Amino acid sequence: MSDIPPGGDRRDPGRIDRRSSPALKGHLELLARMSGHLAVTLNIEDTIQKALELIVSYVNAEAGSLFLLDDNGTQLICKASVGPVDVSGLTLKSDEGIVGQCVTANESNMVRDVSTDPGFAQSVDAVTGFHTRSILCTPMSVQGVCIGAIELINKKDKSLLFSEPDLMMLKTLASAAALAIRNARMAEELVEQERVSRELELASEMQRSLLPDARPAPFPVHGVNLPAHEVSGDFYDFYELGDGRIYFSLGDVSGKGMDAALLMSKTASLFRCLGKTIDEPAKLLDTINRELCETAIHGMFVTMVCGILDPASGNIKLANAGHEPPLVHDAEGNFSAIPASAPPLGILPLNVDDHDVRDEIFNLGGGTLYIFTDGVTEGDIGNGKRLEVEGFKEIITGKADAPLAERIEAVISSLKGSGRKRHDDITIMAVEDPAAGRQAAEDSTPLRSIRTLTFLSSPEELARVRDAVRETCRTCGCPEAVTRDLLIAIGEASQNIVRHAYKDSNNSPATLEILCGDGILEFHLRDMAPPVDREILEPVWPKEVQAGGIGLCLIHDIMDEVEYLPVESGTGNRLRMAKHFERDN
Amino acid sequence: MKHEVTTKGDTAIIALKGEVDLESSPVARELLLSNVAGKKNILVDLSAVSYIDSSGVASLVEALQASRKNGTGLALAAASEAALRVLELARLDKVFTIYDTVDDGLNA
Numbered sequence: 177m178s179d180i181p182p183g184g185d186r187r188d189p190g191r192i193d194r195r196s197s198p199a200l201k202g203h204l205e206l207l208a209r210m211s212g213h214l215a216v217t218l219n220i221e222d223t224i225q226k227a228l229e230l231i232v233s234y235v236n237a238e239a240g241s242l243f244l245l246d247d248n249g250t251q252l253i254c255k256a257s258v259g260p261v262d263v264s265g266l267t268l269k270s271d272e273g274i275v276g277q278c279v280t281a282n283e284s285n286m287v288r289d290v291s292t293d294p295g296f297a298q299s300v301d302a303v304t305g306f307h308t309r310s311i312l313c314t315p316m317s318v319q320g321v322c323i324g325a326i327e328l329i330n331k332k333d334k335s336l337l338f339s340e341p342d343l344m345m346l347k348t349l350a351s352a353a354a355l356a357i358r359n360a361r362m363a364e365e366l367v368e369q370e371r372v373s374r375e376l377e378l379a380s381e382m383q384r385s386l387l388p389d390a391r392p393a394p395f396p397v398h399g400v401n402l403p404a405h406e407v408s409g410d411f412y413d414f415y416e417l418g419d420g421r422i423y424f425s426l427g428d429v430s431g432k433g434m435d436a437a438l439l440m441s442k443t444a445s446l447f448r449c450l451g452k453t454i455d456e457p458a459k460l461l462d463t464i465n466r467e468l469c470e471t472a473i474h475g476m477f478v479t480m481v482c483g484i485l486d487p488a489s490g491n492i493k494l495a496n497a498g499h500e501p502p503l504v505h506d507a508e509g510n511f512s513a514i515p516a517s518a519p520p521l522g523i524l525p526l527n528v529d530d531h532d533v534r535d536e537i538f539n540l541g542g543g544t545l546y547i548f549t550d551g552v553t554e555g556d557i558g559n560g561k562r563l564e565v566e567g568f569k570e571i572i573t574g575k576a577d578a579p580l581a582e583r584i585e586a587v588i589s590s591l592k593g594s595g596r597k598r599h600d601d602i603t604i605m606a607v608e609d610p611a612a613g614r615q616a617a618e619d620s621t622p623l624r625s626i627r628t629l630t631f632l633s634s635p636e637e638l639a640r641v642r643d644a645v646r647e648t649c650r651t652c653g654c655p656e657a658v659t660r661d662l663l664i665a666i667g668e669a670s671q672n673i674v675r676h677a678y679k680d681s682n683n684s685p686a687t688l689e690i691l692c693g694d695g696i697l698e699f700h701l702r703d704m705a706p707p708v709d710r711e712i713l714e715p716v717w718p719k720e721v722q723a724g725g726i727g728l729c730l731i732h733d734i735m736d737e738v739e740y741l742p743v744e745s746g747t748g749n750r751l752r753m754a755k756h757f758e759r760d761n
Numbered sequence: 762m763k764h765e766v767t768t769k770g771d772t773a774i775i776a777l778k779g780e781v782d783l784e785s786s787p788v789a790r791e792l793l794l795s796n797v798a799g800k801k802n803i804l805v806d807l808s809a810v811s812y813i814d815s816s817g818v819a820s821l822v823e824a825l826q827a828s829r830k831n832g833t834g835l836a837l838a839a840a841s842e843a844a845l846r847v848l849e850l851a852r853l854d855k856v857f858t859i860y861d862t863v864d865d866g867l868n869a
Contacts, residue, residue, distance in 0.1 A: 636784050660843055671815070723819035723823040730815060
C-alpha cells in the first residue's frame with residue numbers, strides 16, 4: 177500500500193486536502209475541541225494525557241507516547257502513553273532514538289518503515305514486545321524552545337504506514353499541546369509560589385513569636401529585630417531568672433535563607449530552655465555549641481553573645497562566641513568593646529575548662545551595654561556609606577539621655593533613612609544599668625507591696641477593704657486627713673467594681689494590692705469582670721445636682737495618678753491609683 | 762450604720778451613725794424618704810458619721826429633692842469631719858444647708 181500518494185485516501189480523516197471542505201472542517205473542529213478540553217484543565221498530568229488521547233484518536237494511530245525533557249534537558253521521560261503497551265515512565269537520553277533526534281534537531285520526523293531506519297531504537301520493542309512498523313514524531317515547541325515530543329506508532333489501517341497529511345496534522349496538534357502544557361506548568365508554578373509564600377508567612381509569624389515581648393520602662397533590657405526578608409537568621413531574647421537576675425542573648429546565624437531561620441529557631445529555643453538551669457553564660461554557650469555540633473549542618477554556624485544582668489548591682493556576666501564585639505557605653509560617655517573569647521558555635525567543640533570560652537564580669541556603672549548584628553554596622557546609611565561602629569557610637573552619644581527604646585530607634589532610623597531595601601537582618605539589644613533609670617526618673621521611688629486583699633463583689637465586703645486601707649495608711653505613716661481622702665477614693669473604686677464592673681452580681685472576686693514607697697501609696701485594684709468601656713471611665717461632674725454619678729470624680733479629685741493598666745489575659749480590669757503625701761512625724 | 766429618729770414638733774431629727782456605705786445606704790435612703798413622705802421637716806444629724814460614700818450622699822440628695830417637691834425642708838447638722846469632707850469633695854456643701862449643731866437647725 178506504500179504506493180498510495182499523500183492525501184490520496186479519502187477515508188483518511190487526518191488528510192489535509194484544501195479541496196475537501198469536510199476534511200478541513202473536521203480538522204478545525206478537532207483543534208477547537210482539543211483547545212476546549214485543554215483549557216478546562218490546569219493540572220499538568222491531566223493535560224498531557226488528554227492531549228495525547230485526542231491526538232492518537234484523531235490521527236488514527238495504534239499507539240502514541242508523549243515525552244518531555246527533564247529540567248536539565250538531558251533526558252526524555254515518557255509522561256503519557258496510549259495503546260496496547262503502557263510505556264509511561266520510560267526514560268531515554270535526550271538524543272536517543274527517533275524521539276531524541278526529533279527533539280535535538282527540533283524538527284519533525286516520519287519514518288514510514290522503521291525496519292529500514294538506523295535511527296530507530298530497537299531496544300524499546302525488545303522490552304515491550306510491541307511491533308513498531310511506522311513512526312510519526314514531532315517536537316513540541318513554544319516560542320522556539322523544545323519541551324518534548326509526541327510520537328505516534330503504526331497507522332491503524334492495513335498498511336500501518338503514516339502519510340504526510342498525518343504528519344502535518346500532528347504538527348498542528350503538537351503546537352496546541354505544547355502551549356497547553358506550558359500554561360499548565362505556569363499555573364503549577366504559580367500555585368507553588370503561592371504555597372511557598374504562605375509557608376514563609378507562617379514561618380515568619382512563628383519566628384516573631386520566639387522574640388520576647390517588649391517590656392515597658394524601667395525594665396532594663398530592650399531589643400529590636402527587623403528581618404531583611406520574611407524570615408530572619410538573627411534573634412534576641414531575655415527573661416528573668418527566679419532571683420530577679422535577667423538572662424539575655426543575641427545571635428546571628430550565617431546565611432539568610434530558611435535554613436538560617438530554622439537554625440536560629442533551634443538556637444533561640446536552646447538558649448531559653450538551657451538558660452533556666454545553666455546560669456553561667458560561658459557554660460551555656462558551650463552546651464549550646466555541643467548541641468549544634470551534634471546536628472551540624474555543613475558550613476552553617478552561629479555567632480552569639482549571652483549574659484546575665486543583676487539589676488540590683490548593675491553587674492554583668494557575659495560570654496561572646498564569635499560575635500561582633502558588644503559595646504559598653506559608660507556613665508562618663510566612654511565606649512569599650514568586649515571581643516569574642518571563642519569561635520562561633522556549631523563548628524568545633526569548645527573547652528570551657530581551658531578557657532576556650534570565658535565569662536567576662538563587669539559592672540555597668542550607670543551605663544548601657546549594646547549588642548548588635550553586623551546588619552547594623554554594615555547597614556547602608558545612604559550615599560553607599562555604611563553605618564560602621566563609629567556611626568553607631570555617634571548616634572548613641574547624641575541620644576545618651578533618651579530612654580532605651582528611643583536610642584535603639586535612632587540607630588534603626590539612620591539605616592532606614594537610605595530608603596533602599598535592606599540586605600541583612602537588623603538586630604539590636606540594649607541592657608541598661610537600672611540604677612541609671614532610678615536616677616533619671618524623679619518619681620521612681622521603689623515601691624514595696626504591703627498588703628494584698630482579696631474581696632468579693634458585695635456591699636458587705638467594702639468595710640473590709642476600708643479596714644485594709646486604714647491599717648496600711650497607718651503603717652506607712654500617712655497623715656489622718658490623707659487617709660480619710662484615700663478611704664473615700666478606694667471606697668468609690670471598690671464600689672464601682674461591685675456596682676458597675678460586676679453589675680451587682682454578688683460574690684465575684686477582686687483584689688486590692690497596696691504598695692508603699694517613700695511618701696507615696698499606690699493602690700492596684702483588679703477584677704475579673706468583662707472589660708469596662710474606657711469612655712465611661714472619664715470623670716464628668718454632673719451639670720445639676722443629682723443623686724449619684726460622682727464616684728469617679730471623687731477618685732480623680734483625690735488621687736494624684738489614676739490609670740487603667742493593660743490586662744494580660746484580655747479579661748478583667750486593672751486600676752492603678754497613686755497618692756503622694758508628706759509623712760507624719 | 763445605726764440610726765436614731767427623734768421628733769420635735771414637725772421636725773424629724775434623723776441621726777445617722779457609723780459608716781454609711783453601699784451596704785447601709787439603702788436603709789438611710791428609705792428612712793429619709795419615708796420621713797419626707799410623712800410631711801416632716803428633716804434635720805439630718807451627721808455628728809456620728811465616721812464614713813459616708815457617694816451612695817450615702819446620693820440618699821441625702823434624693824431626700825433633699827423629694828422634700829423640695831412636697832414643700833418640706835431638709836437640712837444637715839453637726840457634720841463630722843468625714844461627712845463634711847465628702848460633701849465638700851462632692852461640691853454639695855453649698856447645696857445643703859448645714860447647721861453647726863442640731864439645736865441651731867431646730868432654732869432656725
